[in-house]
Amino acid sequence: MNYQELFNRAKEKGIKELEVSIITDKSLSITYYNGEMENYSSSSLSTLSARGNYNNKAGYVNTEKIDKSTIDFIVDKIIENAEVNNSSDELIIFKGSEKYHHKKVYSHALENTSPSVKIELVKSLYEKTKVLDPRITDVSVSYSESGGIYEIMNSYGLKLKSKTNGFFIVVEVIAREGDTTKTGYKVVNGQDLNILNLDKIASEAVEKTVSQFNSIIAESKVYPCILANNVASSLLSFFLSHTIADEVQKGTSMFKGQLNQKVASNKITIDERPLDKGLNFRSFDDEGVATNNFTIISRGILKTYVYNLATAKKDKVESTGNGYRGSGKVVTSFANCFLKKGKKSLDDLFSIMQDGIYITNVEGLHGGMNGQSGNFSLQASGYLVENGKRSTPVSLITIGGNIFTLFNQVKEIGNDLELLGSVNSPSLLIKEIAVSGK
Amino acid sequence: MINKKLALEVLNLALSTGGDFAEIFVEETKSETISLDNFRCETSNDNIIFGAGIRILKDLQSVYGYTNDLSRKGLTTLASTLASSFHGERIKTVEELTKKKVQKKHRPKIYLSTISKKEKIDYLLKGCYAAEEVDKEKIIRVTAAFTSTSQHVDIYNSNGLIISDDRNRGRIFINCVATDGKQFETGGFGPGASKGYEFFKDEVDIVNLGKKAAELAIKLLSAEECPSGQMPVIIGNGFGGVIFHEACGHALEASSVSKNLSVFSNKLNTQIASPLVSAVDDGTIEGAWGSENVDDEGHATHRNVLIKDGILTSYLIDSFNGRRMNMKENGASRRQSYKYEPTSRMSNTFILNGKSTVEEIIKKTKFGLYAKSLGGGSVNPATGEFNFGVTEAYIIKDGKIDHMVKGATLIGSGAEVLMKIDMVGNDLCRAQGMCGAASGSIPTDVGEPTIRVSSMTVGGRGEKLN
Numbered sequence: 001m002n003y004q005e006l007f008n009r010a011k012e013k014g015i016k017e018l019e020v021s022i023i024t025d026k027s028l029s030i031t032y033y034n035g036e037m038e039n040y041s042s043s044s045l046s047t048l049s050a051r052g053n054y055n056n057k058a059g060y061v062n063t064e065k066i067d068k069s070t071i072d073f074i075v076d077k078i079i080e081n082a083e084v085n086n087s088s089d090e091l092i093i094f095k096g097s098e099k100y101h102h103k104k105v106y107s108h109a110l111e112n113t114s115p116s117v118k119i120e121l122v123k124s125l126y127e128k129t130k131v132l133d134p135r136i137t138d139v140s141v142s143y144s145e146s147g148g149i150y151e152i153m154n155s156y157g158l159k160l161k162s163k164t165n166g167f168f169i170v171v172e173v174i175a176r177e178g179d180t181t182k183t184g185y186k187v188v189n190g191q192d193l194n195i196l197n198l199d200k201i202a203s204e205a206v207e208k209t210v211s212q213f214n215s216i217i218a219e220s221k222v223y224p225c226i227l228a229n230n231v232a233s234s235l236l237s238f239f240l241s242h243t244i245a246d247e248v249q250k251g252t253s254m255f256k257g258q259l260n261q262k263v264a265s266n267k268i269t270i271d272e273r274p275l276d277k278g279l280n281f282r283s284f285d286d287e288g289v290a291t292n293n294f295t296i297i298s299r300g301i302l303k304t305y306v307y308n309l310a311t312a313k314k315d316k317v318e319s320t321g322n323g324y325r326g327s328g329k330v331v332t333s334f335a336n337c338f339l340k341k342g343k344k345s346l347d348d349l350f351s352i353m354q355d356g357i358y359i360t361n362v363e364g365l366h367g368g369m370n371g372q373s374g375n376f377s378l379q380a381s382g383y384l385v386e387n388g389k390r391s392t393p394v395s396l397i398t399i400g401g402n403i404f405t406l407f408n409q410v411k412e413i414g415n416d417l418e419l420l421g422s423v424n425s426p427s428l429l430i431k432e433i434a435v436s437g438k
Numbered sequence: 439m440i441n442k443k444l445a446l447e448v449l450n451l452a453l454s455t456g457g458d459f460a461e462i463f464v465e466e467t468k469s470e471t472i473s474l475d476n477f478r479c480e481t482s483n484d485n486i487i488f489g490a491g492i493r494i495l496k497d498l499q500s501v502y503g504y505t506n507d508l509s510r511k512g513l514t515t516l517a518s519t520l521a522s523s524f525h526g527e528r529i530k531t532v533e534e535l536t537k538k539k540v541q542k543k544h545r546p547k548i549y550l551s552t553i554s555k556k557e558k559i560d561y562l563l564k565g566c567y568a569a570e571e572v573d574k575e576k577i578i579r580v581t582a583a584f585t586s587t588s589q590h591v592d593i594y595n596s597n598g599l600i601i602s603d604d605r606n607r608g609r610i611f612i613n614c615v616a617t618d619g620k621q622f623e624t625g626g627f628g629p630g631a632s633k634g635y636e637f638f639k640d641e642v643d644i645v646n647l648g649k650k651a652a653e654l655a656i657k658l659l660s661a662e663e664c665p666s667g668q669m670p671v672i673i674g675n676g677f678g679g680v681i682f683h684e685a686c687g688h689a690l691e692a693s694s695v696s697k698n699l700s701v702f703s704n705k706l707n708t709q710i711a712s713p714l715v716s717a718v719d720d721g722t723i724e725g726a727w728g729s730e731n732v733d734d735e736g737h738a739t740h741r742n743v744l745i746k747d748g749i750l751t752s753y754l755i756d757s758f759n760g761r762r763m764n765m766k767e768n769g770a771s772r773r774q775s776y777k778y779e780p781t782s783r784m785s786n787t788f789i790l791n792g793k794s795t796v797e798e799i800i801k802k803t804k805f806g807l808y809a810k811s812l813g814g815g816s817v818n819p820a821t822g823e824f825n826f827g828v829t830e831a832y833i834i835k836d837g838k839i840d841h842m843v844k845g846a847t848l849i850g851s852g853a854e855v856l857m858k859i860d861m862v863g864n865d866l867c868r869a870q871g872m873c874g875a876a877s878g879s880i881p882t883d884v885g886e887p888t889i890r891v892s893s894m895t896v897g898g899r900g901e902k903l904n
Contacts, residue, residue, distance in 0.1 A: 033697070034697075036498065036499065037499060037523075038498075038499065038500070039500055039501070039502065039779070040499075040500075040501040040502070040520075040523045041501065041502040041503050041504075041779065042503040042516070042519050042520065043503055043504045043505060043777070044505045044506075044507065044512075044516075045489065045504070045505065045506050045777070046506060046507075059482070060481060060482065060483040060484075061483065061484045061485070062483070062484075062485045062486070063485070063486040063488070064486055064487055064488040064489055064506045065466070065486045065488035065506070066506075070486075073484075073486070077484040080482075080484075080555060081482040081483060081484065081555070083555075084472070084479050084482050084555040084556055084559055085479050085480075085481070085482055086478045086479050087475075087478055087479065087480045087481070088478060089480070115523075137698075138697065138698075138699065174699065174820050181701075181820050181821050182821070183818060183820045183821065220666065220667070220902045250475075250579065251578060251579075252578075252579060252615060252622065328471065328473070328481035328482070328483035329480060329481040363816055363818070363823075363825050364814075364815060364816050364825035364826070364827065364847065366813075366814040366816075366827075367812075367813040367814040367815050367816075367825065367826055367827025367847070368825060368827045368847045368897075370623075370624075370845070372615065372622040372623070372624060373621050373622050373623070375845055375899065377664075377827075377845050377846070377847040377897045377898055377899060378825070378847070378897075379823070379824075379825035379847065379849045379897070395823075396823060396849060396850075396851075396895065398666070398825075398847050398849060398895075398897025400666070400845070400897060400898065400899040401899070434899065436666035436667070436895075436896075436897045436898070436902065
């Protein structure tokens with residue numbers, strides 16, 4: 001498609017401002033299951049998203065069909081959608097930031113590594129995992145890689161481009177003992193295949209699985225608790241969603257009116273770090289705003305809400321560079337958020353807690369978590385901790401509580417921070433959690 | 439969307455290295471989403487999903503790829519990249535492609551694309567205002583949405599067939615947030631169908647739906663926290679069927695059964711549920727949300743009886759996993775879009791009516807939880823362990839509904855719960871949802887009459903009962 005033609009046609013039809021973003025993505029995925037290559041897939045895809053200002057209202061359109069015939073579709077639908085839109089949010093097409101912190105984060109080495117090397121890696125990880133325990137019945141190893149170019153351009157002449165790639169490996173283990181089946185997995189991601197320690201990945205996946213055998217349903221009571229990093233990260237993302245300015249302005253955030261107030265334990269500092277090199281790096285957001293690293297919560301004090309252009313304007317502040325294009329309106333989200341790690345290892349945390357429960361997995365976040373009130377009741381599994389050591393595994397329990405209370409009751413912070421997604425936390429030692437079991 | 443000659447060329451290229459089956463799935467889907475927030479149209483959006491997926495099978499191996507470059511170059515490049523992962527000699531050639539006739543059962547009377555955005559907004563607003571009217575102080579936010587999709591698919595395969603289908607669906611959502619100044623609660627509904635505007639005009643009472651959503655959110659404000667422990671649980675009809683979907687439906691999908699990953703692997707013709715339970719997966723129901731004329735491999739959809747009087751009678755089988763099981767597919771292969779390789783999935787899955795009335799079921803329960811309406815849930819297919827959030831629940835005491843509770847979660851294992859169903863009601867109804875799994879997020883109906891499970895673990899933040 002000739003983009004200039006699109007901009008011209010839009011202007012002719014009365015679209016005052018127009019922004020177009022194009023994602024071009026190539027991906028590869030390989031799954032090795034029980035000794036066989038079960039799945040191999042490859043893709044290439046371009047998606048165009050456009051939003052325009054027609055009579056001072058926003059109109060949106062997305063299309064995977066990008067050819068000459070789509071120009072009219074894009075222009076007509078922007079107008080149709082703008083005509084019915086009466087959002088209180090102003091559409092802001094951005095003229096550009098003064099400075100962008102561009103960094104080279106694309107790994108050509110990863111792209112240039114041939115698929116056969118990647119297949120060998122998956123195979124070898126499979127072999128290493130399979131032999132670690134006689135109770136293992138099934139092993140699945142999947143490798144996925146994606147690389148893409150993100151371009152954004154608008155009628156003010158702003159033109160930005162970024163290129164990123166990375167891989168994601170999941171090892172899933174199923175083990176059986178008598179009538180009992182246990183499952184476990186280990187995820188690793190990154191950009192450099194050469195630094196992977198396959199033996200360590202395999203043994204962690206297996207340990208996570210077979211250590212659950214002979215689990216008991218824990219006694220129902222209130223326990224001191226350690227949340228594993230993956231569990232703490234999941235809960236943290238619900239907690240952090242209340243810092244999003246949209247929710248604050250609509251009155252549905254628990255942090256409304258809490259700026260510069262204590263909202264969490266003073267042990268907690270949370271930073272958004274989009275400019276750290278790595279998988280989550282981005283130098284500009286989906287509205288073209290330059291990103292910066294900043295602190296959201298410092299020693300328990302809420303320092304700022306998180307903004308896109310429209311919500312920032314309402315509060316008369318600058319956007320924090322957290323605008324994300326969904327399929328329509330720009331929303332606000334996190335790129336690379338971290339709860340600052342502490343100095344204690346997981347073993348230290350066990351030893352400090354002495355007796356309690358260690359939760360390594362929760363299920364059913366979409367049903368058991370009330371994101372609005374922060375109340376949760378979640379199916380969980382993990383281990384008892386006795387005399388400062390991990391002991392009997394527990395499963396089929398629920399943990400219940402409230403995320404706002406929970407993040408105010410953090411006593412110690414682990415050092416086991418891993419990049420698991422866009423919101424990440426190390427393991428946390430919490431004063432107490434209600435367990436419902438037997 | 440691609441011509442026959444190109445399809446033949448691509449299929450034969452795909453088979454050039456020894457594949458025994460090849461398929462091209464071409465799709466163009468137009469969708470529209472209109473979202474309202476507190477009576478304002480916040481977003482109105484149009485979307486085109488467009489592209490092709492190519493699949494090659496060789497024995498128990500599959501390769502899959504997709505692209506939205508449907509030019510000759512785009513498709514042949516993809517086909518040869520995929521073919522290069524096999525290293526054999528050609529064993530199959532496709533000589534000709536013939537169009538297979540498909541009976542179109544789910545045609546809308548009034549296509550949603552012919553209804554203006556303004557009219558859809560006015561429709562939603564009726565529900566929103568009715569919700570606000572319930573209590574202008576407590577209801578602080580009403581959101582609503584109207585989504586419609588129209589999917590056209592052309593499937594070309596190495597059995598020499600071209601199969602086309604059109605799927606037209608519409609769904610609305612209405613959700614309310616209520617507050618008493620200290621806490622927030624929500625209530626909402628989301629009916630949909632493979633029908634046109636006639637469904638929303640004639641079958642959905644939008645005003646009543648708005649009212650019900652608001653009333654539920656407000657009622658929850660004063661509900662007590664649910665107690666925890668083991669107790670009999672009555673699960674309400676309609677969306678309560680998500681229990682069967684999660685706890686049993688997923689475990690009957692060939693994708694896990696064929697690999698012995700399911701608790702129901704190798705259990706055909708054995709008792710897996712209480713004799714009171716019969717259940718079906720029926721992709722043929724006219725106009726239902728999860729219905730289609732053909733599945734995403736082009737096979738006609740079926741009414742599959744999964745459980746008859748407690749005996750497991752059928753799995754949900756796609757042709758690839760069917761190879762591993764030595765069983766024929768039964769029209770259950772689905773995918774979100776051309777970006778996903780198809781696999782065995784549910785369509786409209788529900789427990790059939792029994793003989794008890796709801797009143798009887800409640801009356802015969804001395805103490806327990808009445809989970810009238812469930813939220814989402816998930817299940818681990820290997821262990822069968824599941825969890826559900828409960829959106830509307832009551833404590834039953836001495837055969838009567840005593841008081842409302844909130845924050846309940848039901849947890850357990852599918853195999854166990856199915857055996858413990860000790861009463862089945864006669865008030866079957868279905869409700870709509872989106873089901874997420876390996877081949878993406880697809881529309882499915884869940885459903886059941888009111889049922890009672892003799893004992894289940896209830897998680898909640900209230901007192902512990904036993």
